[in-house]
Amino acid sequence: MSDEIPSGPESAPESAVDTPTHSGFVALIGATNAGKSTLVNRLVGAKVTIVSHKVQTTRAIVRGIAIHERAQIVFMDTPGIFKPRRRLDRAMVTTAWGGAKDADLVVLLVDSERGLRGDTEAILEGLKEVRQPKILVLNKIDRVRPEDLLKLASAANETVAFDRTFMLSAATGSGCEDFLDYLAKTLPEGPWYYPEDQISDLPMRQLAAEITREKLFLRLHQELPYASHVETEKWEERKDGSVRIEQVIYVERESQKKIALGKQGEAIKAISTAARKEISEILEQPVHLFLFVKVRENWGDDPARFREMGLEFPRG
Numbered sequence: 289m290s291d292e293i294p295s296g297p298e299s300a301p302e303s304a305v306d307t308p309t310h311s312g313f314v315a316l317i318g319a320t321n322a323g324k325s326t327l328v329n330r331l332v333g334a335k336v337t338i339v340s341h342k343v344q345t346t347r348a349i350v351r352g353i354a355i356h357e358r359a360q361i362v363f364m365d366t367p368g369i370f371k372p373r374r375r376l377d378r379a380m381v382t383t384a385w386g387g388a389k390d391a392d393l394v395v396l397l398v399d400s401e402r403g404l405r406g407d408t409e410a411i412l413e414g415l416k417e418v419r420q421p422k423i424l425v426l427n428k429i430d431r432v433r434p435e436d437l438l439k440l441a442s443a444a445n446e447t448v449a450f451d452r453t454f455m456l457s458a459a460t461g462s463g464c465e466d467f468l469d470y471l472a473k474t475l476p477e478g479p480w481y482y483p484e485d486q487i488s489d490l491p492m493r494q495l496a497a498e499i500t501r502e503k504l505f506l507r508l509h510q511e512l513p514y515a516s517h518v519e520t521e522k523w524e525e526r527k528d529g530s531v532r533i534e535q536v537i538y539v540e541r542e543s544q545k546k547i548a549l550g551k552q553g554e555a556i557k558a559i560s561t562a563a564r565k566e567i568s569e570i571l572e573q574p575v576h577l578f579l580f581v582k583v584r585e586n587w588g589d590d591p592a593r594f595r596e597m598g599l600e601f602p603r604g
């Protein structure tokens with residue numbers, strides 16, 4: 289008889305139930321407009337964070353939660369990193385780097401069409417100080433030639449030692465599955481952080497305010513979006529199954545209020561219609577949305593507004 293150890297259930301191929309779970313936090317950082325929020329929504333499979341073609345859309349960290357195979361991957365969508373001018377800018381940039389510090393993995397997202405120039409170059413420098421494993425993701429591959437992608441990948445890898453480079457399109461979904469596979473395998477073993485059906489850490493009141501801000505960004509092409517801020521003030525579930533939501537759009541000046549309202553209120557009407565439709569789809573219930581525009585001078589210097597947005601108030 290051989291002295292082979294009989295193979296008991298322990299050494300049997302692991303069934304799905306025995307396979308350990310993985311979980312962890314993945315921070316997505318990058319220049320503004322690189323497509324961080326688009327990618328988070330794509331990977332989560334639902335809209336949890338707002339997107340626009342304009343710069344500086346995301347203002348605070350939003351966590352979007354994806355489940356892939358046995359892993360729960362918590363994506364931290366961060367504000368774009370750029371050279372800050374206003375107090376709000378500084379808070380956003382500090383928040384983005386803070387997000388990187390809290391993560392298991394840090395992902396630098398680059399708009400392949402734009403390349404490394406400007407803000408991304410500065411972010412690469414900053415990344416040298418980051419201790420966690422770093423991944424490079426070249427986004428918007430639907431917009432560039434493959435040979436340019438390779439050049440971009442090697443240029444970025446010259447500055448920072450990335451563990452891996454992925455090339456994908458958050459808009460079309462191409463390449464996203466490979467990226468998820470990698471994250472699911474690479475994140476540490478451990479229990480999940482959130483219940484299985486949770487896809488975001490943002491309370492509905494706040495997501496609803498963000499959606500209105502997105503519609504404001506998309507509709508008004510003036511400087512206004514950067515001087516505006518939306519808060520949900522009232523949320524009333526009604527007996528008929530609908531919900532009544534009151535929100536205030538804060539602007540800094542009377543002239544901006546006029547822009548937000550538009551001629552005969554047409555701007556605010558369009559914003560309200562678009563926001564109501566989307567909030568109602570997410571909630572899966574009818575929504576009555578009431579928008580008010582208020583002038584609050586220097587809200588950009590008011591600590592309470594920063595708290596409401598989930599940002600630290602930078603002193604001085």
Ligand SMILES: Nc1nc2c(ncn2[C@@H]2O[C@H](COP(=O)(O)OP(=O)(O)OP(=O)(O)O)[C@@H](O)[C@H]2O)c(=O)[nH]1
Pocket residue numbers: 318319320321322323324325326327338339340341342343344345346347366367368369427428429430431456457458459460
């Ligand atoms: N063609 C193309 N466009 C994309 C892709 N990913 C994102 N975009 C577009 O890029 C723009 C910016 O996207 P966001 O997701 O808001 O970018 P962001 O990095 O979150 O921007 P900030 O929050 O301002 O830092 C939007 O108009 C997106 O539709 C992509 O893979 N291909």
Ligand SMILES: [Mg+2]
Pocket residue numbers: 324325326338339345346365366367368
């Ligand atoms: Mg964003």
